[in-house]
Each structure stands twice: as C-alpha cells, then as structure tokens.
Amino acid sequence: MLQQIMTEPGNIEFREIPVPEPKTGEVLVKIMKIGICGSDIHVYHGTHPFTSYPVTQGHEVAGEIVKLGENVKGLSVGRKVTIEPQVTCGTCYLCRHGKYNLCEELKVMGFQTTGVASEYFAVDAGKVTLLPDEMSYDEGAMIEPLAVAVHAVNQSWGVEDKNVVVIGAGPIGNLVAQTARAKGAKGVLISDVSGRRLEIAEECGIELVVNAKNTDMGEAILKCFGKDKADIIYDCAGNDISMGQAIKYARKGSQIILVAVFGKMANVDLAVLNDHELDLNTTMMYRHEDYLEAIKLVKEGKINLKKLMSNHFPFRKYKEAYEYIDANREIAMKVLIDVQK
Numbered sequence: 001m002l003q004q005i006m007t008e009p010g011n012i013e014f015r016e017i018p019v020p021e022p023k024t025g026e027v028l029v030k031i032m033k034i035g036i037c038g039s040d041i042h043v044y045h046g047t048h049p050f051t052s053y054p055v056t057q058g059h060e061v062a063g064e065i066v067k068l069g070e071n072v073k074g075l076s077v078g079r080k081v082t083i084e085p086q087v088t089c090g091t092c093y094l095c096r097h098g099k100y101n102l103c104e105e106l107k108v109m110g111f112q113t114t115g116v117a118s119e120y121f122a123v124d125a126g127k128v129t130l131l132p133d134e135m136s137y138d139e140g141a142m143i144e145p146l147a148v149a150v151h152a153v154n155q156s157w158g159v160e161d162k163n164v165v166v167i168g169a170g171p172i173g174n175l176v177a178q179t180a181r182a183k184g185a186k187g188v189l190i191s192d193v194s195g196r197r198l199e200i201a202e203e204c205g206i207e208l209v210v211n212a213k214n215t216d217m218g219e220a221i222l223k224c225f226g227k228d229k230a231d232i233i234y235d236c237a238g239n240d241i242s243m244g245q246a247i248k249y250a251r252k253g254s255q256i257i258l259v260a261v262f263g264k265m266a267n268v269d270l271a272v273l274n275d276h277e278l279d280l281n282t283t284m285m286y287r288h289e290d291y292l293e294a295i296k297l298v299k300e301g302k303i304n305l306k307k308l309m310s311n312h313f314p315f316r317k318y319k320e321a322y323e324y325i326d327a328n329r330e331i332a333m334k335v336l337i338d339v340q341k
Helices: 038-045 143-154 171-182 195-203 217-228 240-249 270-275 288-299 315-327
Strands: 002-008 011-016 026-036 060-068 080-083 120-124 128-130 163-167 187-192 208-211 232-235 255-258 279-282 309-314 334-338
Touching: 002 315, 011 315, 026 080, 026 315, 038 315, 060 120, 060 143, 128 288, 143 171, 143 288, 163 171, 163 217, 163 240, 171 187, 171 195, 171 232, 187 195, 187 217, 195 208, 208 217, 217 240, 232 240, 240 255, 240 270, 309 315, 315 334
Parallel strands: 163 187, 163 232, 187 208, 232 255, 255 279, 309 334
Antiparallel strands: 002 011, 026 060, 026 120, 026 334, 060 080, 080 128
C-alpha cells in the first residue's frame, strides 16, 4: 500500500509498505478521505512547534473497517468510521479524571506519531467512532474539526439565548458559529477580512456578518446586539488583532474563549481584561462525547459541512493540495484528499 511521508518541510514522498495486520484490540481501516487543517499547513512550512520529521500526516479522516483484530467488540467489517487521533497515557491526573484531551503525554496522529495518510491504517478499536451509513465520507472526514467546534462551544457558560461573536470565518470559526446557532444562540455575528469566507458563512445560515477590513467591530457589535453587546466572544483567528478586538469590545463581565492557536507570544491589553473582569477561557481539541454530538448535529441537519468543502485532490497530489491552499488563502476552506482511486 501507499503511505505519505513528509521527509522535511515542503517535501512529500510516497513509499510502498505492507498492509498492516490488525493486532489484538485493533481494526484495519481502509482510508477514504483525509481533510487538511491549518496545523497541517504549519507542518508543511516547518513552523509547527511540536512536530519533527519525517512524519506521516493525516488526522481528519473517514474510512471503512475492512478487518477486525481479536477481541474487538461492537464493530463490524463494512462500517463507516472516523478516527479520534489523540494518543494518551491513560494514567496521568487528567486522563484519570476524564480530561484526556489534556493528557500530560498527549500525542496526536500526524504530528508526534504516525498519521492516517496511507491507504490502510491499523488503529486501536477504542479510537474508532462509527458514522451513520447515510453520511458521506467527505462529511465523515470533517467530524474532527466539527468536534473542535462543539468542544469550544461547550466550554462557554452556555450559548442558549445568548448573543455570540465569532472572530475569524475560516473552517473552525464557521463551525463554531454554526454550532452556537444549532445549540440555541439568540444571535451569532461572525467577522473576517475575507469576503468569500463571509459569503460561505451566510450560505451556512449565519445571518450576521461583518468584514473587519472596512467595518469597525465595535460599531458592528452595537448595531447587531445593542448596548448590551455580546455575551460570548470566540477568537478563532488567533492573533493580537483578533484578541485585541475581543478584549476591547467585550461587555464588562462577559466571556472570551480562545479557540485558535497563537503562532507567537501574544501582546494584548491584559489591564483591560482585568479591569473589566472578563472571563478568558481556552479550549483544547475534544473528547469522545464531542464527536458523538458533532455526528448528531450533522445527522439532524443542523450543520452544513458541504458548503465548506473547497476542493479535492488525489492522494498522490498531496503537495499540490498544500500549494493550492497557499495560493488561495482567503477563499480556501476545507481541502480534502481522496485516498482511494
């Protein structure tokens, strides 16, 4: 079978290796689709702080079970699945208390351990989540980023009947906005500097959009929500400007949740954060319950994933997929790799 390997930043090779045999407690998955996320792009450019080379990438995935190892229960050949890419120790304080997404020894497939970018992948059955038969493999590969959004929304005090601002309308920001709306938010405002990304947000049912390139965020929030402003602000852009806006325009005593990963040390006004008694919270990946909720929201028709799918590339064209994303930063959303011919 073919396996992708990034030998160094910007260089992707493929090698022929034997199809793995599932060990006891494992299943063999025929990989159908892989999504590319922003963290993968950081690896491609050599700017991911926690990845070394060579590395096989891939952590947003959908496939089909083709073989069961011994002692695997509750799964069967032919079922559609996605894979939760966290590799945890199971013994640290966080793992013992159900917060394994914060495991002290956390590794993530495609970054600190082998990812799924191969035609077949053997994985612990406990990391497999079943997908509905009617769900497409394309949608299945997007359950992972949707789980990120679900976990982020669930980190809040609760979005039901609340006014929510999402800064950044990329794939994660879009999914955070859609999830907040699906979970009963009274109003959801999303901002970006890309007109195309805001168009996609509108196509996904987010009615309040603002282009921060030519509109003042503070004025936009007042126009949409009045003097009470927003109850919760999500930073899905992850830079000094976006966090600065969140702090500056938040209502006193309200909540800010950092979703995006900062690429460098932040330089923001913590004095205002303190003076306004703002609750600054953060979010890290997801847990199994977030996957289940993500699948449920898609199954119920509350989340539109198809509008976020920008382009497809064959498995052998992995590098071309990265080049396409680099050349189309303001319009590319979710690019998918078609692993099987």
